[in-house]
Amino acid sequence: MENYYTPSALLLPLAALSLASCGNQKKEETRQPNIIFMMTDDHTTQAMSCYGGNLIQTPNMDRIANEGIRFNNCYAVNALSGPSRACILTGKFSHENGFTDNASTFNGDQQTFPKLLQQAGYQTAIIGKWHLISEPQGFDHWSILSGQHEQGDYYDPDFWENGKHIVEKGYATDIITDKAIEFLEGRDKNKPFCMMYHQKAPHRNWMPAPRHLGIFNNTTFPEPANLFDDYEGRGRAAREQDMSIEHTLTNDWDLKLLTREEMLKDTTNRLYSVYKRMPIEVQDKWDSVYAGRIAEYRKGDLKGKSLISWKYQQYMRDYLATVLAVDENIGRLLNYLEKIGELDNTIIVYTSDQGFFLGEHGWFDKRFMYEECQRMPLIIRYPKAIKAGSTSNAISMNVDFAPTFLDFAGIEIPSDIQGASLKPVLVNEGKTPADWRKAAYYHYYEYPAEHSVKRHYGIRTQDFKLIHFYNDIDEWEMYDMKADPREMNNVFGKPEYAEKQKELMQLLQETQKQYKDTDPDEKEKVLFKGDRRLMKNR
Ligand SMILES: [Ca+2]
Numbered sequence: 001m002e003n004y005y006t007p008s009a010l011l012l013p014l015a016a017l018s019l020a021s022c023g024n025q026k027k028e029e030t031r032q033p034n035i036i037f038m039m040t041d042d043h044t045t046q047a048m049s050c051y052g053g054n055l056i057q058t059p060n061m062d063r064i065a066n067e068g069i070r071f072n073n074c075y076a077v078n079a080l081s082g083p084s085r086a087c088i089l090t091g092k093f094s095h096e097n098g099f100t101d102n103a104s105t106f107n108g109d110q111q112t113f114p115k116l117l118q119q120a121g122y123q124t125a126i127i128g129k130w131h132l133i134s135e136p137q138g139f140d141h142w143s144i145l146s147g148q149h150e151q152g153d154y155y156d157p158d159f160w161e162n163g164k165h166i167v168e169k170g171y172a173t174d175i176i177t178d179k180a181i182e183f184l185e186g187r188d189k190n191k192p193f194c195m196m197y198h199q200k201a202p203h204r205n206w207m208p209a210p211r212h213l214g215i216f217n218n219t220t221f222p223e224p225a226n227l228f229d230d231y232e233g234r235g236r237a238a239r240e241q242d243m244s245i246e247h248t249l250t251n252d253w254d255l256k257l258l259t260r261e262e263m264l265k266d267t268t269n270r271l272y273s274v275y276k277r278m279p280i281e282v283q284d285k286w287d288s289v290y291a292g293r294i295a296e297y298r299k300g301d302l303k304g305k306s307l308i309s310w311k312y313q314q315y316m317r318d319y320l321a322t323v324l325a326v327d328e329n330i331g332r333l334l335n336y337l338e339k340i341g342e343l344d345n346t347i348i349v350y351t352s353d354q355g356f357f358l359g360e361h362g363w364f365d366k367r368f369m370y371e372e373c374q375r376m377p378l379i380i381r382y383p384k385a386i387k388a389g390s391t392s393n394a395i396s397m398n399v400d401f402a403p404t405f406l407d408f409a410g411i412e413i414p415s416d417i418q419g420a421s422l423k424p425v426l427v428n429e430g431k432t433p434a435d436w437r438k439a440a441y442y443h444y445y446e447y448p449a450e451h452s453v454k455r456h457y458g459i460r461t462q463d464f465k466l467i468h469f470y471n472d473i474d475e476w477e478m479y480d481m482k483a484d485p486r487e488m489n490n491v492f493g494k495p496e497y498a499e500k501q502k503e504l505m506q507l508l509q510e511t512q513k514q515y516k517d518t519d520p521d522e523k524e525k526v527l528f529k530g531d532r533r534l535m536k537n538r
Contacts, residue, residue, distance in 0.1 A: 032122070032409045033382065034346040035194040036333070037401070039088075040326055041081060041129055041203040042366065043352035045377050047323050055221055055358070056320045060331035061379065064350050068381030069390040069430050075397050075440040075460055079354035079366045079373045081203075082106070082131050083445075084398055088353075089113060089132075091402030091417035094443060095517050099132065101446035106132035111414060113402035114138035114194060120411050123191045125183045128152075128176040128198035135163075143179050145172070145200055152200040154207040154322075155277040171209045173201050173322070177329040181336050194405065197333065201322040204364075205253050207274065208321035210282045214289035215324065216317040226486050227312060228305060229361040233489045235475040242452040243357070243365040245315060246308050254364075255314050257294050260287050312359045319358070347382040347408055349401070360486065367453035369442045369467050370487050374460065382408075385427050392430030395440050395462065396422055418515055438462075441511050443520060447471060457520050459508050466492075466504040470521045478504065 045051035048058050050065035076084050078094045086099035089112040094100045098107050114124045115138030123140050129152055130136060130144035143161040145152025152158070157172045158165065168175045180197045187193050208215070227245075231238045242248050251257040252271045260283065263272040278286065293314060296302075302310050330350065337343040355373040357363035366373035376398060380386060385408070399419030406413050407421035424433050439459035447455045458467035458477075465479040465487070478492035478501060491497045512518050 031345070032120075032192040033384070034192050034342060035117075035122075035405055035408070036337075036346055036348050037194070037196045037405075038199075038330060038333075038348065038350045039129075039196070040199040040201060040352045041131075042354070042356045043202050043323060043326065043377060044356040044358060044372060045375060046355075046358050046360075046372065047202075047320060048377055050379065051377065055316065056323055058323065058327045060327045060334060061350055061377075063334065064330070064348055064381045065379040067383065067388045068348070068379060068386050069392055069426060071378035071380075071392050071394070071396055071430075073393050073395050073440070073460075073462070074351070074376045074378035075374050075395070075442065076354040076376050077397050077399055077440070077442055078444055079368070079442075080444070080446060081129075081353050082133075084353040085130070085132055088398050088401050091399050091419040093399060093418055093441065093515055093517060094445065095520075096418065096515075101449070102131075103446075104133075106134045108132075108134040108137040111416070112138050113405050114196070116406055116411055116414070117194045117409055120409060121191055122409065123187055123193040124195075125193070126196040126198065127179045127183060128172075128196075129200050130198070141183055151203065153274060153277055154200065155274065155282070156279075157200075171325065173199055173209065173325040173329050176200075177332055180333060184336065184340070184342075192409070199326055199329075201326050202319050205256075205271075205274070206315070206318035206322050208318060209325040210278075210285060212321040212324050213282075213285050215321050217289065217292065219317070221313060221316040221320070223309060223312060224358065224360045226361055226488060227308065227359045229488070231361075235469065235477060235490065236473055237368075237454045237456065237469045237475065237477075238361065240452060240454070241363070241368075242450075243367070244362045245311050245359060245364055246362060248451070249311055249315060249364060251297075255293075255297075255311060256290050256318070257297050259291070259294060308362070315364060316358065344383050347380065347405070350379045351376050351398075351401075353398075365451055367444055367446065367451060369444065369456055369458050369460070369465070371465075371481070371485070374440075374442060380426065382426070385423075387429045390430040392425050392432070393462065394422070394425045394430070394432040394436055395438070395460070396425070397440050439507055439511050441515055441517070442467075443517060457512075457517070459504065459511055461504070461507070464500065464504055466501075466508055468508075 046053045047055050048061050050062040050070055077087050082102045083094050083099050086097045086106050090097040118124045118138050125141040126136055126139050127143050131150045136142040143159050145157055146160040147153045147158040154172050156169055158167050176199055252269055258271055263269055263275055337346055354366050355375045356366050357372050360372045400422050403413045403417050403419050403421040404423055407423045439461045441459055443457040445455055454469045454473050455471040456467050456469040463482050465481060467477040469475045476492045477490045479487045480491055
């Protein structure tokens with residue numbers, strides 16, 4: 001409101017004032033909405049109370065959902081950081097935008113939604129995680145995490161800000177919010193804005209804010225029913241991955257089982273590289289919090305399943321503690337918008353670049369087209385178009401975000417954008433329009449690589465999932481999501497599913513044709529850039 005009812009208007013003669021008010025009213029009605037696109041890294045719906053998760057309370061995220069809409073079936077089309085971000089920016093699948101895996105560099109010369117918004121008069125900014133290697137384009141202001149190959153640091157993080165390298169003091173989640181508020185403070189109030197507010201948290205190695213260190217030390221989190229999955233009933237892909245809590249989670253980097261003295265004896269240790277960034281008083285707190293964990297582990301009586309359970313608890317304690325700061329900072333940002341009178345003029349989206357395994361199938365990490373990581377959180381608040389408390393089962397994908405923003409901004413959606421605007425769903429209380437898509441498409445490329453998740457593509461419909469693993473394997477999987485929501489029982493090839501299988505194979509082909517991924521197995525040999533087994537730190 002303050003944009004349009006400035007104090008100078010009060011000095012105008014009455015007639016002029018009423019004319020001005022009339023014009024202002026019109027301007028208000030036709031004004032393009034602001035957009036705040038909040039995205040975290042590796043946050044998953046199991047760790048959000050508005051999705052019914054039983055691990056943690058997320059009151060500020062819940063506020064967005066309660067005052068807006070929650071999508072139950074939003075899917076990443078390639079569940080990995082860089083690729084997902086490229087899909088979001090372009091509204092196109094990986095094989096079209098060229099960023100197939102985390103060894104890629106984003107071709108920033110291509111069309112993106114921030115560029116289109118900027119051309120249409122929006123003030124654009126990106127703050128926080130970028131992870132696309134090339135310099136951001138289409139932003140009036142950018143300030144991105146630059147340490148650790150753009151993964152960024154939790155403590156005293158490095159930023160690359162409008163072309164300059166700077167180091168900030170403090171905790172990344174808080175700093176990114178400070179920077180977001182600073183941008184909003186200094187913005188041109190005559191223009192709508194689009195701000196991409198991207199947190200590093202809760203990405204590995206899950207380092208909580210100083211105020212949250214040890215906060216869950218006395219909490220025991222419920223274990224997922226398939227924490228001790230033996231992969232019976234699945235194929236090689238599930239068995240041959242390298243992302244298990246049992247084997248892959250490391251004692252130092254992930255579980256933080258090193259004392260200060262041990263780190264100082266081997267300062268090349270990766271944990272030390274992030275520990276040393278903390279101020280001494282935080283290091284002291286860290287030491288006291290993790291001393292108990294280290295002692296417990298070193299008693300040596302944890303074996304087999306009890307060791308897996310124990311590791312799971314430590315993983316949850318750290319991961320969920322980083323989510324606390326994310327939620328608090330979302331609250332700060334919402335309160336700030338309320339204070340400046342822009343809350344209801346702003347489309348507020350909260351999502352994460354993909355979901356994550358929190359012990360399901362015995363795993364952490366992502367990449368697989370299995371539900372916990374393929375599914376993204378998606379909650380949106382915009383009271384001018386969205387009924388409070390609505391939910392949607394419409395099959396949606398991260399390539400839909402770009403056309404949705406363009407649609408709300410009144411910009412024509414370019415025909416080469418592959419996603420669909422979610423506006424018809426949003427303005428219709430979440431109901432799925434009759435002509436809506438039947439399946440989400442997925443294609444993962446990064447193999448051979450860290451975590452050894454085989455290349456695969458497939459579709460997710462309301463009730464089923466069909467997956468083809470390829471490259472050094474040729475295996476199909478199909479899941480009946482209603483009967484088997486945890487994806488424990490591959491029904492591909494089972495006679496009772498023959499009819500459904502035929503239907504899904506047909507739908508997969510049609511979907512690939514529609515999205516121009518018509519020769520996925522072959523094309524990838526050209527697209528993939530080689531063996532990434534040595535690439536760490538994603
Ligand atoms: Ca991620």
